[in-house]
Amino acid sequence: MKNNTGGVPVSYRLAVASRVLAAVLGGYVLTSLVSICVALSLPMARSEAVLVSLMTSFVFYLLAILWCFACRSAGRAWAGMALPSLVLAAIWGVMAGTVGA
Amino acid sequence: MKEGFRQSMSWLHTWAGLIFGWLLFAIFLTGTLSYFKEEINHWAKPEVPVRSLDTAASLALAQGYLQVHASGSPRWFINVPDAREPVLRVGWQDPGKPGRAGFMRKNLDPQTGAEVQARESRGGDFFYRFHFELQMGYPWGRWLSSIAAMVMFVGLISGIIVHKKLFKEFFTFRPGKGQRSWLDGHNALGVLVLPFHLMITYSSLVIFMTMVMPASIVSAYGDNTQALFKEMFPARDTPAPAGQPAPLVSLPSLYAQFEREQPGARLGRVEVLQAGDVNARVVMSRHNGDQVSTAVGAARTFDGVSGKRLDSGTATAPMVQASGTFYGLHMGQFAGPWLRWGYFLFGLGGTAIIGTGLIMWLGKRQLKHAKSGVQPMELRLVEVLNIASMAGLLLAIVSFLWANRLLPSTLLGRSDWEINSFFLMWGLALVHAALRPGRKAWAEQLAAGAILYALLPVLNGLTTDRGLWRSIPRGDWAMAGVDLTALATGLVLAWSLHRLHLKTRQPARRTLRTARTAEPIGTVLEGDAR
Numbered sequence: 001m002k003n004n005t006g007g008v009p010v011s012y013r014l015a016v017a018s019r020v021l022a023a024v025l026g027g028y029v030l031t032s033l034v035s036i037c038v039a040l041s042l043p044m045a046r047s048e049a050v051l052v053s054l055m056t057s058f059v060f061y062l063l064a065i066l067w068c069f070a071c072r073s074a075g076r077a078w079a080g081m082a083l084p085s086l087v088l089a090a091i092w093g094v095m096a097g098t099v100g101a
Numbered sequence: 102m103k104e105g106f107r108q109s110m111s112w113l114h115t116w117a118g119l120i121f122g123w124l125l126f127a128i129f130l131t132g133t134l135s136y137f138k139e140e141i142n143h144w145a146k147p148e149v150p151v152r153s154l155d156t157a158a159s160l161a162l163a164q165g166y167l168q169v170h171a172s173g174s175p176r177w178f179i180n181v182p183d184a185r186e187p188v189l190r191v192g193w194q195d196p197g198k199p200g201r202a203g204f205m206r207k208n209l210d211p212q213t214g215a216e217v218q219a220r221e222s223r224g225g226d227f228f229y230r231f232h233f234e235l236q237m238g239y240p241w242g243r244w245l246s247s248i249a250a251m252v253m254f255v256g257l258i259s260g261i262i263v264h265k266k267l268f269k270e271f272f273t274f275r276p277g278k279g280q281r282s283w284l285d286g287h288n289a290l291g292v293l294v295l296p297f298h299l300m301i302t303y304s305s306l307v308i309f310m311t312m313v314m315p316a317s318i319v320s321a322y323g324d325n326t327q328a329l330f331k332e333m334f335p336a337r338d339t340p341a342p343a344g345q346p347a348p349l350v351s352l353p354s355l356y357a358q359f360e361r362e363q364p365g366a367r368l369g370r371v372e373v374l375q376a377g378d379v380n381a382r383v384v385m386s387r388h389n390g391d392q393v394s395t396a397v398g399a400a401r402t403f404d405g406v407s408g409k410r411l412d413s414g415t416a417t418a419p420m421v422q423a424s425g426t427f428y429g430l431h432m433g434q435f436a437g438p439w440l441r442w443g444y445f446l447f448g449l450g451g452t453a454i455i456g457t458g459l460i461m462w463l464g465k466r467q468l469k470h471a472k473s474g475v476q477p478m479e480l481r482l483v484e485v486l487n488i489a490s491m492a493g494l495l496l497a498i499v500s501f502l503w504a505n506r507l508l509p510s511t512l513l514g515r516s517d518w519e520i521n522s523f524f525l526m527w528g529l530a531l532v533h534a535a536l537r538p539g540r541k542a543w544a545e546q547l548a549a550g551a552i553l554y555a556l557l558p559v560l561n562g563l564t565t566d567r568g569l570w571r572s573i574p575r576g577d578w579a580m581a582g583v584d585l586t587a588l589a590t591g592l593v594l595a596w597s598l599h600r601l602h603l604k605t606r607q608p609a610r611r612t613l614r615t616a617r618t619a620e621p622i623g624t625v626l627e628g629d630a631r
Binding site: 031032033035036038039040044045046047048049050051052053054055057058061062065066069070092096 | 106109110113251258303307310311314316317318320321322329332333418419420423427
């Protein structure tokens, strides 16, 4: 973005918008999944584990957002949100299955 | 974003700060005022008499009043007077009208027990509610302020990454050098109040965490998310009425017991359940100035007829305690006068950091267009919003206080008109900033602010019998404090106006030269954030 005093190419603007979406929405989904797994896996009373997951969630969200703006491309930003989300969703599925069974 | 980690963080810091800066400025400034919510409430209702504090006598009066006016009510609340807000507040649920509409509130004179006929005003509560609800309906304002808090969190951490040489920069303040001084001031303030900022921003997220991060609650509790709160705060034994009348125990005698069991504890609030029934309960909570955490299980429950203690004070679970501590740290209710002023000054520091950031964003870009003299549309937009969100907000706040003294007490919807005058003035300031050239708009709004703030104590002295010459000898520091703070604000605004004039008279060349010869410290921001 250096030396771009006037016309910034449309592709650049789209890439920024894509990163913002990855950070705000992708980051939120990832954070939610982290907090679900934290709440379900901590060996303490249910309400206590949920409170830990809530209080730590903002740090995870922060890290996700910083990642989205620090990595080299918007594609990587999305990948950085999607892959861990899939892994966490799978862990959640397994944990919910064992709890239910 | 392409150039490396610190550059990408600088980009994020700059743009997140710009887009949310105006809103965050308003949230920080009204939040800072809220540390003196009780004092502003007291200022806003000068009819409330100042009495010496006598908790036992207050309780007797409140009990007498409620037995006459609220018999048959399932719930009474009594807030005993304290030094910050010396009024006896009672409330009760009207048995005929369930829900919020049936909740009655009255202010009583703590010496006579008579209802205080005070002007209708939201007082400090207006700034407090605005700080997190932004005058929007539930829950939109809370969501927007939580989003702003998250942006602030991102802005703080990215700012720390950009300025990794924190302490070196803290000792690098070069005043009187235009753009360079703004950056130095921004950095010095940022480092000085950094622990406060981290605490206040993170704790603001904790306050609404169950609303904004519901995923883990839903996954753990399913449909019954309310169960979380029941587990956090094990339900107090709320009795059903037996339908058998019995006289309520004397509250002053229960207070004597409360004092005996917890020497040195201050009483804050009394809740009476099913008064007049054989199943009545009295819950006495400690004053919220007695502990940091808002979740301490320090309430004592008594049988409402015999006066026997019913619980031993349930222990609070560690994480409930932790989140309650963050909540309490944010609210600062525990703070004594010195710490409270610390909160206030740190809050102003936070407000100033946001303000200096906004001014720098613009100043840096305006420099590039200084030669041609033509300002692009978007810079003009930022300039107008900067003026209206900073100088304009200061004007809006002082208009609220002026309206409080000038609106007739008989006016229908009086407290709404106070709020309207706040927003009308803010809107006017926006229009004014859009119509006038930038520097003139700043100067005129600062001048208007300086006059209105500095004259507020005069207005107070003319319209009430609580002017400074009366409040100070009487030791009514809540009243005098608001007046004196307004006066100080007026003087600070006059000083900034003076600085602005000095700068206007200097040739623009000098500012340009300073910018070019600027030392490389902090150049990441300078170079990249364009």
